[in-house]
Amino acid sequence: MSAPVVRIRGLVRRFTLKGVLNGVDLDIAPGEFVALLGRSGSGKSTLLRAIADLDHEAQGSGEIYVPQRLSVVFQDARLLPWKRLLDNVIFGLEAPDARERGRRALEEVGLAGREQSWPYELSGGEQQRVALARSLVREPELLLADEPFGALDALTRIKMHALVQRLSAIHNPAVLLVTHDVDEAIKLADRIVVLDDGAIVADIAADLPEDPIAHLERTAEIRALLLGHLGVREAEAVD
Amino acid sequence: MTVRSAEILRPPFPIAPNPLAKNSREEQAPSFVAEFPSTQLLVRGTRRLGMGDAVSYGWLLGPALLLVYWSLGSATGFIDGRILPAPWVAVTTGVDLIEQGRLQQHLLVSLLRAAQGIAFGTVAGVLVALLSGLSLLGGYIFDGIIQVKRAVPALALIPFFILWFGIGEVMKVTVVTLGVFIPIYIHTHNALRSIDIKHVELAETMGIRYSQFIRHVVLPGALPGFLLGLRFGVMGAWLGLVVVEQFNTTSGIGYMINLARNYAQADVMLVGLVLYAVFGLLSDRLVRSIESRSLTWRRTLAQ
Ligand SMILES: Nc1ncnc2c1ncn2[C@@H]1O[C@H](COP(=O)(O)OP(=O)(O)OP(=O)(O)O)[C@@H](O)[C@H]1O
Numbered sequence: 001m002s003a004p005v006v007r008i009r010g011l012v013r014r015f016t017l018k019g020v021l022n023g024v025d026l027d028i029a030p031g032e033f034v035a036l037l038g039r040s041g042s043g044k045s046t047l048l049r050a051i052a053d054l055d056h057e058a059q060g061s062g063e064i065y066v067p068q069r070l071s072v073v074f075q076d077a078r079l080l081p082w083k084r085l086l087d088n089v090i091f092g093l094e095a096p097d098a099r100e101r102g103r104r105a106l107e108e109v110g111l112a113g114r115e116q117s118w119p120y121e122l123s124g125g126e127q128q129r130v131a132l133a134r135s136l137v138r139e140p141e142l143l144l145a146d147e148p149f150g151a152l153d154a155l156t157r158i159k160m161h162a163l164v165q166r167l168s169a170i171h172n173p174a175v176l177l178v179t180h181d182v183d184e185a186i187k188l189a190d191r192i193v194v195l196d197d198g199a200i201v202a203d204i205a206a207d208l209p210e211d212p213i214a215h216l217e218r219t220a221e222i223r224a225l226l227l228g229h230l231g232v233r234e235a236e237a238v239d
Numbered sequence: 240m241t242v243r244s245a246e247i248l249r250p251p252f253p254i255a256p257n258p259l260a261k262n263s264r265e266e267q268a269p270s271f272v273a274e275f276p277s278t279q280l281l282v283r284g285t286r287r288l289g290m291g292d293a294v295s296y297g298w299l300l301g302p303a304l305l306l307v308y309w310s311l312g313s314a315t316g317f318i319d320g321r322i323l324p325a326p327w328v329a330v331t332t333g334v335d336l337i338e339q340g341r342l343q344q345h346l347l348v349s350l351l352r353a354a355q356g357i358a359f360g361t362v363a364g365v366l367v368a369l370l371s372g373l374s375l376l377g378g379y380i381f382d383g384i385i386q387v388k389r390a391v392p393a394l395a396l397i398p399f400f401i402l403w404f405g406i407g408e409v410m411k412v413t414v415v416t417l418g419v420f421i422p423i424y425i426h427t428h429n430a431l432r433s434i435d436i437k438h439v440e441l442a443e444t445m446g447i448r449y450s451q452f453i454r455h456v457v458l459p460g461a462l463p464g465f466l467l468g469l470r471f472g473v474m475g476a477w478l479g480l481v482v483v484e485q486f487n488t489t490s491g492i493g494y495m496i497n498l499a500r501n502y503a504q505a506d507v508m509l510v511g512l513v514l515y516a517v518f519g520l521l522s523d524r525l526v527r528s529i530e531s532r533s534l535t536w537r538r539t540l541a542q
């Protein structure tokens with residue numbers, strides 16, 4: 001196996017009132033798609049922000065190795081309202097062919113021809129697609145996403161899943177996707193980790209066989225396993 | 240409202256080819272539109288809480304009403320000409336003064352003072368706001384001093400300014416500059432400190448240089464605040480001018496008013512006041528049009 005792009009050892013993070021992470025270990029291989037599940041308040045965002053080096057206000061210790069080229073997609077699109085779409089996509093991108101690359105990135109997310117629109121002219125789903133284009137135009141080795149589809153409706157979400165699958169096949173970054181949605185995690189990820197009580201409590205390969213029957217069986221199996229770790233019984237989840 | 244029926248039919252049935260539609264599929268209106276039944280049923284009658292479309296020169300309405308009231312009051316004798324001369328008196332006196340060459344000369348001097356004050360005050364206000372808004376130390380140094388200055392009225396400072404700068408133009412332009420500087424500083428500083436942390440985080444994840452962060456995030460984000468400050472600042476310039484031209488001056492609109500007061504020439508005083516008012520109003524409009532031109536990315540209630 002090639003050397004991991006992300007290597008986290010003994011990560012501890014606490015805020016003034018409470019400890020959130022106490023000893024997280026996590027490796028992510030190049031191109032690997034990892035989903036991070038956990039109850040609300042379990043520290044998923046805290047972990048992601050630690051990896052992205054955005055947690056200036058938290059105290060803690062531990063080792064984090066991450067690649068230089070790293071992009072973050074947030075739950076809200078975070079477009080700069082004073083920049084047109086193309087300028088939002090290439091914001092901070094220093095390359096002589098930045099505009100051309102930005103145009104291609106917008107095309108990839110299905111927004112060709114909207115380069116000169118203002119962010120307010122877009123729907124929520126479209127804005128999130130721009131955010132995706134902005135993160136991928138940098139050709140990141142690691143893509144961090146914190147519930148990027150959390151604010152989208154079910155239909156848009158399904159389309160976004162397909163888009164993310166297609167784009168991550170093209171660009172092949174390592175991905176760490178925070179989500180609440182067990183099925184989303186199984187569908188998208190190669191590997192699923194569960195965070196609970198400040199540590200990783202489960203690390204499951206989401207290896208889905210080709211054969212449709214076996215595929216369904218394995219999906220159900222992983223699902224039951226994950227729900228168990230999340231403290232939800234299958235019966236509750238079915239309602 | 241006649242517009243309504245078109246609005247009702249639009250979604251989800253396009254009536255006319257949409258010139259903006261990228262997709263050729265959308266460009267053909269479906270044929271069943273004509274058969275679409277009575278439209279009234281579809282109206283929910285949502286009360287629009289926004290303000291509708293702007294009327295050009297609508298801003299003149301208030302001043303025009305004031306002028307009508309004043310004219311009617313003067314014509315009917317409801318407003319005593321000894322207390323407030325009629326508007327046409329201001330016009331005829333103004334014409335007289337122009338013929339004597341006095342008005343242009345005073346106006347030019349005042350405008351020059353205002354322009355210098357606005358220029359210096361804006362540059363200084365923005366620079367100090369940047370120093371104080373973007374660094375903690377800068378804030379600790381400058382913000383307190385400026386709050387102290389805010390608490391002291393310009394009128395109280397003028398005697399000192401005369402001691403320090405003499406009674407010449409330097410003193411006068413300094414007073415006007417301060418009147419511009421303070422509001423620009425306050426609003427720009429506030430805007431800089433209220434930049435959305437989400438945008439800052441985004442910039443951090445991009446790993447951009449500090450100068451790029453300032454250019455692409457901070458300055459555009461603070462622009463609305465700065466422009467608001469500029470509106471107050473331009474008004475501040477005229478106020479500063481009114482104050483400073485009452486002191487040891489031999490030229491300017493304020494001097495003209497002061498002189499007229501000594502001779503109880505209400506009509507000349509009135510011309511001076513009208514000029515202040517007109518220039519105040521015009522300069523505010525100018526800043527507002529800059530505002531709407533440079534903030535097209537913003538959607539607000541008034542658009
Ligand atoms: N800036 C902060 N200051 C103080 N406490 C914080 C801060 N950020 C997070 N916390 C606390 O840390 C804990 C973990 O928060 P975090 O946002 O990481 O949870 P999460 O797993 O992302 O939850 P969710 O799924 O609801 O987004 C929470 O209890 C929260 O109250």
Ligand SMILES: [Mg+2]
Pocket residue numbers: 044045046146
């Ligand atoms: Mg979270």
